[in-house]
Amino acid sequence: MKFKYMKHVKILLILTFLSVFITYCQNSEIPKSASYAIAYNSKETGHVEIYLRDIEGKSSIKSTNENGGYLAWSPDGKHFAFYHKYDEKKTWSIHTMNSDGTDRKRLTHAKNKWDNSPAWSPDGKKIVFSRAYKDSDNNWQKELWIMNSDGSELSQIKSLKGGGPYFTPDGRIVFHSENKKSWISIADIDGNNLIRLTHNEAEEQHPEVSPDGKQIAFMSYRDGNHEIYVMNIDGSNQKRLTNNDFDDWYPSWSPDGSQLIFSSLRDGEKGIYIMDKDGSSVKKIIANATSPAWLKIANGHLTK
Structure with a gap:
């Protein structure tokens, strides 16, 4: 009898342990693997279309069969902003859509204006973009505009001229100022406290701020062709990363x-390359592609 009793107690203890262990596993935060998704443009079908891909090339998804360019992820990774061309390419308009290509919305409608280079605010509530057009004297005007992410409350940031805007984590804007030549500048969202960061005669464009807000990557023509550079957020310590x-x-x-x-023509065709932040370990990851934008995706894979 004693033996049977001890056997029953042992079984009960084992079942109790298993129950507690399973409950612990279900309630505990178990680290999940993560991968990184790249959105980019490609002419694989003969038209400029938007694709998603991981950096290993294991997964590729066509997000839309509509022409679209210059992609920007929303902070939550659920949406894109991009521009699309109308009126025989005379009108460019900003759009948003879900990252799977659904719920496409046209946000700007200015005829004969080139609305381009959208960027999301850190909280995802605002989109800033560039607007370029020829005035009545046939001179190019390049402006910065801002709106809510649904296209409402559209207004010009009147004190800023240029393009390629990008938000810092603290809500300021870096962009390329423009007056015949372009240089990288930073300003408050209302256009105040404008500071010029680069001081070259060459064209310098497409600034993008590092996730920690401490550095800016950009492209410069100071060496006779476009190369990738990086600098501190205050413009100091400028370094050339690519050299070809x-x-x-x-x-x-x-x-x-x-x-x-980054995009490159170094193999004779447009392709997307990856490198360490010091410019080392360069390798090609996607062929026949340009304008990459990188976002972290949860659960280790891309989903349609």
């Missing part, structure tokens, strides 16, 4: 700030 005879464009930071992806 072909153009390198559109740098985009990895979510942890350790790497950059």
Whole structure:
């Protein structure tokens, strides 16, 4: 009898332990693997279309079959902003859509204006973009505009001229100022406290701020062709990262700030490359593609 009693107690203890263990596993935060998704433009079908891909090339998804360019992820990764061309390419308009290509919305409608280079505010509530057009004297005007992410409350940031805006984590805007030549500047969202960060005669464009807000990657023509550079947020410590005879464009930071992806013509065709933030370990990851934008995706994979 004693033996049977001890056996029953042992079984009960084992079942209790298993129950507690299973409950613990279900309630505990178990780390999940993570991958990184890249959105980019490609002419694989003969038209400019938007695709998603991981950096290993294991997964590729066509997000839309509509022409679209210059992608920007929303902070939550659920939406894109991009521009689309109308009126035989005379009108460019800002759009948003879900990252799976659904719920496409046209947000701007200014005829014969080139609305481009959208960027989301850190809280996802605002979109800033560039507007370019020729005035009545046939001179190019390049302006910065801001609106709610649904297209409402559209207004010009009147004191700022240029393009390629990008938000810092604290809500300021970096962009390329423009007056015949372009240089990188930073300002408050209302256009106040404007500071010029680069001081070269060459064109310098497409600034993107690192996730920690401490550095800016950008492209510069100061060496006779477009190369990728990086500098501190105050413009100090400018460093050239790429060095070849072909153009390198559109740098985009990895979510942890350790790497950059960018477009290049170094293989004779537009492709997307990856490198460490010091310019080392360069390799091609996507062929026939340009304008990459990088976002971290949860659960280790891309989903449609």
